[in-house]
Amino acid sequence: MAVVLVLAAAIAAGWVIAGPLRGSNAEAEDAALAARLEDLEAAKESRYREIREAEMDFRTGKLSEADYKAIDRQLRQEAMEILRRLDALGGVTD
Template identity: 60%
Template sequence: MQFFLVMLVLCGATALMASPLIWRSGAAGGKGAEEAALEAAKEAKFREIRDAEHDLRTGKLSREDHQVLDAALRAEAIDLLRRLDAVRGGPAAT
């Protein structure tokens, strides 16, 4: 019984590990490092824009400072969107 179970675990583990070599998937799929980095930067930039908005509304940031900061952040965010679209080969805005 023990031997049978050991063989079962051995065969199962081997099949699981070797499966990508036996049944090759044709799908390219998956994000490259460039796209992942841009995604992360975009999410962080969006969060920064929202945080600046929150800081303005809670009185931590003056309206003048927020205007300058928000314009800069939005410009950076648009740049990231452009670069993301270029990496993905997706639709471009005008």
């Protein structure tokens, strides 16, 4: 009976001591997710800015209509892919 109590106490002590090690993994995963969301948000804002700049360049005559349409299509496709990734990670914001 004493052996069982000692063994139970050792397991409980090990569980308590290992607690911070188990928690740090979850914190690292949360930090990685937050960093990934931040990167995707920055990429999204960058694409939005590039779309606006291409539109301004077209309106001011710096881009032909064909060039503008090609650039706009590419930028919007990239923005949609970023939004899909954000949605998959649960972080779509406007």
